[in-house]
Amino acid sequence: MTIWRFDAIGTRWEIEGELTDADRAAVAAEIERFDREWSRFRADSEVTRLGDAGGGFGSTDAGPMLDAYREVSAATRGAVNPLVGASLEALGYDASYTLHAGEPVAAPAEWTGLVSWTAQAVKASAPVLIDVGALGKGRLVDLVFDLLGHVPGDLVVDAGGDLRVRGGAVRTALEHPFNSARAIGVVELRDAALCGSAINRRAWGDGLHHVLDARTGQPVRTWAATWALGAETMAADAVATALFFDGGPALAASWGIEWVRMSTDGRAERSAGWPGELFLARPLGRGSRS
Template identity: 65%
Template sequence: MVIWRFEAIGTRWEVETDTDLPAPTRTAVAALIDDFDRTWSRFRDDSAVARLARDGGRLASADAGPMLDAYRELAAVTGGAVNPLIGDSLAALGYDARYSLVAGEAVPAPVDWEQALRWTRDGATLQAPATIDVGALGKGRLVDLVLAALGDIPGGVVVDAGGDLAVRGRPVRVGLEHPFDTTRAIGVATIRDQALCASATNRRAWGDGLHHVLDARTGRPVATWAATWAIASDAMTADALATALFFDGGPALAARWGVEWVRMSTDGRAQRSSACPVELFTPAPQR
């Protein structure tokens, strides 16, 4: 087993393979990640998203269609709680491009985001300046792209981007980190040729009750659920569901998309889907 570790898009990556990756493959993966970040990051001044936040206009990307199509479904099932124009809401609470972490008044995201943001399979257009944030599923999309770029690598492959991971060719056991004590796990998942993505309010948290999982309708952090985990055939789908599970419509969407899941409430209760391949250490009702 060979592990390639590196930092990118503000998180730690680990790519596990049976043999060492050739230098041209590593270079290609690094370029793929940088291209995605240069398009979709709201944290770099030279990104296409930063340009649209200043001036509006169009960005070209083959990722726009798949990601924004998924956002449309997420918005519908959560009653508008998930919204790709949440960027200005996050910035208002201090999670801005400079990581100021100084909170102002909560700002709801635009409810008419589908009129403000239009997209095709190869790009997106903003009619007026606004900040796109694809954090609800973008890292999962990038994990899928990296795994696809390693399609010619023989044997097992694991791509792990800060807890969002995709596995090919061998079974992997993954601990589900307890959101209130990072030295513990609430259970263990076993996956093969699947993806597992997690989201938790203890990650990217600051101030008094402030964290990165916001309800777009209010611009305020969610308060009912503390952590979610979703298992799907691809990482973008798992990442999207891990976000949706913070809201009431999440389980229904998971059932429709064939995604298994676990979530823990802020008072320590665990829920899971009936066929979820997870051994929970915390007793949970079947849902």
Template identity: 60%
Template sequence: MHIWRFEAIGTRWEVATAHAVPAERRRAVTELIAAFDAAWSRFRRDSLVSSLREGGRVAAPPDAAAMLSVYAELGRATEGAVTPLIGTALEALGYDSGLSLRAGRPVPAPAHWERMLRWDDAALTLAGPALIDVGAVGKGRLVDRVLEALAPLPGPVTVDASGDLRVRGGAIRVALEHPYDPAMAVGVVPVADAALCASAGNRRAWADGMHHVLDGRTGLPVRTWAATWALAADAMHADAAATALFFDGGAGLADQWGVHWVRMATDGRIERSPGFPGELFTR
């Protein structure tokens, strides 16, 4: 097994392959990630989404239709809690481009975001001031794209972006990290030709109870659920489901998509989807 490790989009990546990744494939992956970051990173002043923060119209970047169509489903299922216009709310709480981590007054995301943000194959249009953040689906989408770029490689491939991962042509067992003690696991799950994504309030947390999973309707972090895990055919839907599971309606959407899931409440209770293929160590 060959391991290729690198840093990108603010996180650590690990690509495990049966054979060493050739130089031209590495370049293709590096260029793919750089283009995605240039389009979608709200932490870059020169990114496409930063250029739209006062509104405007630009050529639609790759992945716009795929990701925003999933956001439309997320928004309907969670009654507006999950939205791609959450960027300003994150900035208001200190999760800004400079990572000031100084929480100010909460700012709800614009309601009915699909009236403001329009997209098709040609253009991406924002009708007024807002900041796009595709954190609910973006890393999963990029994991899928990186795996696609490695399609010519023979044998099993695992693409792991710090816990959001997808496996092709093989199987691995993954521990479900306890959100209150990273040295412990709440269970394990086999991942075979599938994707597993997780989200937790203890990751990207700061100040007094601030974390990155916000309810777009209030601009405040969610408090009911501590961690979620979603197992799907592709990483984008696993990533999306992991976010949706923090809200009412999320479990129903995951079931509709055929996604297996686990979520742990802040009081320690655990729920799982019927037929979840893993083993849980707590009730």
């Protein structure tokens, strides 16, 4: 099986499978389409335009992503919110990567009053900066995976550690968030998706990182890393974000997703059905809260 490596949407991709030149061109076009619509780091993107002037745009991703955001937001009592873009910018994680932190800014709590959507379009009643970082990469992995559904044999689509596998088992380590040379566990993926999130990724300044509580605009402090395992990547990506907050385990249970999370003081927890090996972890029942 051949491996195609390339950079896109700010991360490293690896796709394993018997791809043709036409397959690669189709993947590149789909990634460009998604990025042009949803990247807040592009001056020419649709969400940047909404952040400047409001309005709307058509996208087949609007319904799936914003429907999921509504569920995740409800489960985490507003901690996860697609209008967290301005909060990230306030802390320096902006389109220019200034990484110069100002005062934290909470995201609008009633975001569904500002943003409306259908299955194929989104509209903002006022200028608001949408950030789909909680699940957007997972959505794109699913899109690329489905686009390559005709490829024969095994297939692996990996976007910076968020991956979806078809066929033979792929053994994957869960990287320790404070020591990249270590793992806190391993899991074998077969016809499944795995997503992770950690505060050591996209971190800058003194304790600043990309995982924010939208209610305060402050970086989370209790959990250091999360992993979520499910059938589709977008759902796993969303749960990996939700697990930084109360309500995350219950959401995972309702969506049929198994999970692991590690606290900033070194404790590890897992769902009762987690299929992989963990080190120094204690199992929680489905829907349990720490």
